[in-house]
Amino acid sequence: MGAAWETSRRTVLRGGVALAALAATAGTAFAKPAGRRLPFLLDMVQNNPGEPLFSSRFNDPATLKSYGYDGQVINEFIPPQTAITFDSFDQRIFPAGSEGRAWVEAAAKKIDAHIARAHAAGIAAYIFTDIIVLPKRLVELYGEQILDSKGRISFDRPLTQQIHRLMLSEICARFPGLDGIVVRTGETYVQNVPFHTGNNPITNGAASHLTLLGILRDEMCVRANKRVFYRTWSTGSDKLTSDPDFYRQVTDQVETHEKLVFSIKHTEKDFWRTIPFNRTIGVGKHRQIIEVECQREYEGKGAFPNYVIDGVVNGFEEFRTPSRTGPIGLAEVVDNPIIAGIWTWSRGxxxxxxxxxxxxxxxxxxxxIARWTRDTSLGEEGAFTEYATTRLGLRGEQVRRFRRLALLSAAAVLRGHYSVVHPMGRLMWTRDQFLGGSDKDLTSDYAAIVAKGRVEPVLAEKALAARMWDEIVALSGTIPLxxxxxxxxxxxxARYGQSWHRVVHHGWEVMLRGYAGDQNGRYDKAAMRYHLARYDAEWQRWQRLAKTEPSCATLYQPYSFGPKGPDGLYNADPDHGIKPATDHYRKLLSS
Structure with missing residues (x-):
């Protein structure tokens, strides 16, 4: 082996001490909250756009009721405005006997059934609603009056506002049992609605938000007495997501209403580790619910252990520093009276x-997180212990081993998917079932790592993450669920997670050392050959696991995420990813 690889290996062997210290400190809360029962506890299964619906226990409102939930957010990417005829506006849009009208009426019956099931279980029914989504035929008929100069449906046009008021009124008339809607702006998915089209309504900054909020408050909260949960999540330059000053600029101009609640992700951006706690939480005068994703697409999606609630409640490890200046977890803001609940994404x-x-x-x-929401005085660890004992049937040392496994999973994901040594700039290098490589997704991070002389510490960190999974696998065999x-x-x-992190460790050893060699002309070929062989062997081991264990989740693909196909869905990029990148260096090593 090369000298550089030996240095890395010795660093990892010393990692046992660091690992023990990490496990001892993980899960420590910085503040014990006063006990509260938050008013709202909602759950959503977010199905994949354009794909068959998930088969999940969380689709059943009776399950949610048994977990303490009081509301279900139904999200099949068929918002309620796609299940009305718009007859109150123009009967030409979905004329009687047309294919479009038949589709709309069938969609409405599905929503009726969802509402009935939720109410039968004793919980409220809310429909996830993308705005703007309107019938294609409506846009064809009235495009000159509702489109802006860029071809977008615009709330700056008076007719667009009038259409949305009529639309909301028709939704409430068609679905009188609907308890309310959850509104998303910024992203508009129309893969599941063949007769509709749409776009982001926020075309004019704060003014667009205020126009939409005014219509929603008037038509839904005041006139129909139904709830609106207005999501602050958006994409691009919309600052409502995480800028406290912009959030106040918008929301302070909206009169409070008992039925109007703002919904905010607990992170400032998407559900990534290393992204700070959202600074808009607890700000302003309107009630807020906090969004928590339980099947995180950047971190395995439940294919391997990844316990995030310790971090969500108490603050993730990377933010537990003496220099922190604000809240890092829900435990530190839950006493604020405008914090009104939690919205979990159990799946999706x-x-x-x-x-x-x-x-x-x-x-x-x-x-x-549901148990904590219903009694915050338990603390995260108290709620976790109840799960281990009541749900899993564990006792004593078994509970302690299960908690160690859970906390280790969070520590290993931080080091395997992200980094403590080098804060990653490209957090999407791996997401969903895709693994990026040095040929595209990791190029900018690798350039910074090489320039700052951090190659060995970064690779040692990836090796430490893999070692943590060795302990997780060992623990998994001692916990009798x-x-x-x-x-x-x-x-x-646990074995799936071990293979994932070994593949990443050995793949990074090949790619990062290869990238460094590309810059200086000196390749540690002995280390690269060794890790390439281990990388190949681990892929084979991972594939055997999937073939021999029926409960195993489907495997990752060794390619980058995207681009979108003709069906509007994201596919693998066959020209980039961890496989094309390692194959590039495979050719170099064989030449």
């Missing part, structure tokens, strides 16, 4: 796979 987020056969890790995250299927999946998913 992102696109494609991995596809699960078992929901153990989604269930852990969902149940614990009561349910046989969960017990099997605990062990299978």
């Amino acid at each position: 987020g992102g696109w494609r796979g991995p596809y699960l056969q078992n929901e153990l890790w989604c269930d852990l995250n969902t149940w614990v 009561r349910d046989h299927a969960d017990r099997t999946y605990l062990r299978v998913s």
Whole structure:
């Protein structure tokens, strides 16, 4: 082996001490909250756009009721305005006997059934609603009056506003039992609605938000007495997502209403680690619910252990520093009276796979945050212990081993998917079922790592993450979960996580060392050959796991995420990713 590789290996062998210290400190809260029962506890299964619906226990409102939930957010990317005829506006849009009208009426019956099931279980029914989504025929008929100069449906046009008022009124008339809607702006998915089109309504900054909020408040909250949860999540330059000053600029101009609640992700951007706690939480005068994703698309999607609720409540490890200046977790803001609840995404987020056969890790995250929401005096660890004892049937040392496994999973994901040594700029280098490489996704980060002389520490960190999974696998064999299927999946998913992190460790050893050689002309070929062989062997081991264990989630693809196909869905990029990148250096080593 080369000298550089030996240095890296010795660093990792010393990692056992660091690992023990990490496990001892993980899970420590900085402030014990006063006990509260937050008013709202909602859950959503976010199905993949354009794909078959998930089969999940969380689709059943009776399950949600048993977990303490009082509301279900139904999200099949068929918003309620796609299930009305718009007859109150223009009967030419969906004329009687047309294919479009038949589709609309069938969609309406599905929403009726969702509302009935939720109410039968004793919880409220809310529909996830993208705005703007309107019938294609409506846009064809009235485009000159509702489109701006860029061809976007615009709230700056008076007719667009009038249409939305009529649309909301027709929704309430068609679905009188609907308890309210959850409104998303910024992203508009129309893969599941063949007769509709749409776009982001925020074309004019704060003015667009204020126009839409005024219409929603008037038509839904005041006139129809139904709830509106207005999401601040958006994409691009919309600052409502995380800028406290902009959030106040918009929301302070909106009169409060008991039925109007703002919904905010607990992170300042998407559901990534290393992204700070959202500074708009607890700001302003309107009530807020906080969004928590329990099947995180950047971190395995439940294919392997990834316990996030300790970090969500108490603050993630990377923010537990003496220099922090604000809240890092929900425990530190929950006493604020405008914090009104939690909205979990028990399943879903992102696109494609991995596809699960078992929901153990989604269930852990969902149940614990739900229990904490209903009694915050428990603390995160108290809620976790209840899950381990009441749901899994563990006792004493078994509970402690299960908690160590859960906390280790969070520490390993931080080091394997992200980095403590080098804060990653390209957090999307891996997401959903895709693994990027040095040929595109990791280029800018690798350039910075090489320039700052951090190659060895970064690779040692990836090796440490893999070592953590060795302990997770060992622990998984000592925890006798009561349910046989969960017990099997605990062990299978731990091995899945071990293979993922080994593939990443050895792949990075090849790619990062190769990239460094590209810059200086000196390649540590001995180390690269060694890790390339280990990389190949681990892929084979991972594939055997999937073939021999029926509960195993589908595997990752060794290619980059994207681009979108003709069907509007994201696919693998066959020209980029960890496989094309390592194959590039395979050719170099064989020449």
